[in-house]
Amino acid sequence: MLDKISTPARTRTAKWLGAAAVAAIIAGGAVESGLVAPTPAHAELRSMAQPVQNVPSFADVIDRVKPAVVAVKVKVQNVADRNSDDDEDGQQFSMPDLPPGHPMERFFRQFRDQMPGRGDRGPRQERPRQFGQALGSGFFISGDGYVVTNNHVVENGSAVEITMDDGKTLDAKVIGTDPKTDLALLKVEGNDFPYVRLAPQKARIGDWVMAIGNPFGLGGTVTAGIVSAQHRDIGSGPYDDYIQIDASVNKGNSGGPTFNLAGEVVGVNTAIFSPSGGNVGIAFAIPASTVESVVASLKDKGSVTRGFIGVQMQPVTKEIAEAIGLKEPKGALVAEALKDSPAAKAGIRTGDTIVAVDGEPIKEAKDLSRKVASVAPGKSLSLTLWREGKERTVTLEVGAQPKGA
DSSP: OHHHHSOHHHHHHHHHHOHHHHHHHHHHHHHHHTSSOOOHHHHHHHHHTOOOOOOOOOHHHHHHHGGGEEEEEEEESOGGGSOTTOOTTSOBOOOOOOOTTOTTHHHHHHHHTTSTTTTTTOSOOOOOOOOEEEEEEEEESSTTSEEEEOHHHHTTEEEEEEEOTTSOEEEEEEEEEETTTTEEEEEOSOSOOOOOOBOSSOOOTTOEEEEEEOGGGOOSEEEEEEEEEEEEOOSSSTTOOEEEEOSOOOTTOTTOEEEOTTSOEEEEEEEEOOSSSSOOSOEEEEEHHHHHHHHHHHHHHSSOOOEEOOEEEEEOOHHHHHHHTOSSSOSEEEEEEOTTSHHHHTTOOTTOEEEEETTEEOOSHHHHHHHHHTSOTTOEEEEEEEETTEEEEEEEEOEEOOTTO
């Protein structure tokens, strides 16, 4: 009769332990009732039956932050102008054009040809002009109506509106966009909107996170997972430095927030890796530190001004490191210091290797790009160079990145 009255878990336990053990478990109940004296066997079985510690509930955090998350709807003038692998909901699914030898190249390319229609798609062809609606997500960053979302959600849009968690719909104005980090800042009229704060500290690998957004236009959807990796470069832009999460993120989640357990935004969801178009547990979010600096510039000037020192760089390979006397491949090799640039004025020249900025090591060329871009024009930087087998330090004043650079 055991199989008729037991839960599946107990049935599995019975099959594994055998009839004698089942009898002992039943006797264990009598032990706890005080009917028989406990024995070591009874104590061992009770120990085995202890429940596993439960995962903490996210419900209280969600109750606090969910009202600040919105659905973003964009009337798109020309859907054909969007990324060729984007769907009309604004979520990126493109296979980035990675340089040969890039550490993520094999990871992304192994599934590319398996995507429906990819094998015979060939080069991108111009398509007829289309009109439609893009869907994405966003969140209030302040009580006076500023909303953060992705640039690729609102690009080519002729009109933008947001839908709040309570169903209220408001027209939104695009204050500014930054394609290089895929961020956009919107503004709606009004005050006293529910809003959330950016996390002051970056999330750690293994931390619990929650993504809230508008997948497939459903709105108000919550998923949870962990931070899977940090500093992901997927080849989508010059300043890639993504958080990788395994919380379910799907089409329409673009621009939505990823929260930590304190209800702070640790990232803005921007892309997923998916051979099929659906969630496979690999999503990428723009870190809160990047969001903070970009949003501040967009709010102040409507655009982002980045630092510039004027060097053309190339990676330091193992062979180059050996040739110039470095113990390991690191830093950014200067291929050219542009004429009249801050670097040239500071005496930096072709063949120098920049190995540190303000004492912070530069592991690869892209580290230098991100570091310099984050510095406001007019500020000073101390660069550590490797030249002719020795380290030397130069100081320069950062310039403003030219338009189109």
